[in-house]
Amino acid sequence: MDKGIYTALSGGLAKSREVELIANNLANATTPGFKRDTGTFNEYLTELRRNDSVDGIQREIQSLSDPNARPTGDKSFVELDGVYTDFRQGTLQKSGRALDVAIEGSGFFEVLTPAGIRYSRQGNFSIDAEGRLVTTSGFPVLSKATQGQAAVSQLEVRGAPPVTGQIPDRQPDAQSRVIQLGQGPIRITEDGRILQNGAEVATLSVEEFQESQWLEKMGNSYYRNTHPGNLKNGVTTSKLHQGFIEGSNVNPVTEMTRLIEATRAYESHMQAVKTYQDIDSRSVNDIVKDR
Template identity: 30%
Template sequence: MFRGMYTATSGMMASERKQHYLTNNLSNAQTPGFKQDQAVIRSFPEYLLKERNTDSLKSNKQVGELSHGVYTQEGVPLFSSGTLKETGNNTDFALLDDSLPIDEETGQKGISLIGVRADDDTIRYTRNGNFTLSDDGFLTTSEGYRVLNANLEPIQLSSEQFTLKGSNLIEANGNEQELWVGYTGNPEGLTQLGNGVFEWSGDENNAPRDIRTTEFNQFTVEQGFLEGSNVDLTTTMTDMLNTYRMYEANQRVLQTYDQSIDKSVNDIGRVY
């Protein structure tokens, strides 16, 4: 009986964690370049049940498998493209890479990202091109991360009066520098930190590298545009409702077990 309580409790915990991912997706529906997380729910290791006949201890007939519950293992970002929105701001960039082919090594469609440098000097990646100029003229993200050029150095400009030429060439006052754009054929190695910023947590051999050094050079950067979030509000709200109902169903099972235990303890075997 207690096993059933643990199974129902695991279902409630899995539902609660999945709801956390869905709520985070909903709250970032208007964040440029945000990629929604998909909760991965998995079963605990299953037990194989076998029949034991009292007349013959050698009986080994298989009855079936029994799972002891489920858990939400992780949130996996969905890297489909968001809709393009025109802003007219010179410091807004949108990456367009829908024509990227399937990477033969990974069997997945790769993704391109803009490189930024965090406060701790580590390189991170983003699709959120909602940049601004800092007081000292550096092109930065909303978190203050500095956007990098092709030499992995921060891009510094004298003003917002600059032009983006070609795929990723920034021209200002006769000076040119390339925006660093990276490519990885294994998007699952990216961990979402928030506000459309990612860090690499996978195999270093598959980490984003300068897209110019790869054969997957089919991309453009549009100035004055932003890539919207890929969160579907209708689908997300529906999933939140279904997850709530799953939580309630497991809660009712738990209450039923609690009532059965209460009856067993207080009623069964009572001496009148």
């Protein structure tokens, strides 16, 4: 079998994955707070050497991008290296609804799910039958932790005499931070304070991160923080806008152009695979005839 079929097939698989990512972006073009994804790809050769040499010595290179690259291995291929999420700000769209809240800045709402704490940019909230402020999935939205809500751990210092005490944990009890609302008009300030009937009842928890790419998409516009030290300490700089929702940062025209290009590239790779298969088939038939 011609080794070129591996290159064509891997290219087709990579483009197929790119088409899936673009299609998902387009499907969520109207989803509040959605952030578009794009794939990064790597090319590989089993061995790379330079065409030029010094003193008769050919020097190894590390990348196909080198203009002097010459493949000497038996096959090359391309594969998906990772998925990059574009966290750029979406457009703020006025809704006039009191429980719609858009984030301007890099922050994320903190949400309590059955799988633990998750983060979201989607701020079209509602009040459930229990009076809790919830997301479109029905998960409770959390308030900022107060000192009284912080969980504590026992600390024992052995010595003479031994000392036992308590220290606050970094993560307070999430269940105690579920936002409960009653009857009456609601006002939400830029810093997240929720006022009902003129009284402050809670402050929305908006977290910012050192590195957004350490957030893993979990579906339904939720993210999981994968790095313990990723949370920023101190005051956040994000601003909240009541009566607005943040639109998706997907540009449908750009994504449609990318989709057409990726689809054509995929079809080209698959045509190349078919050509290699036809060549192999003819070669086998020729061998049989010669016998």
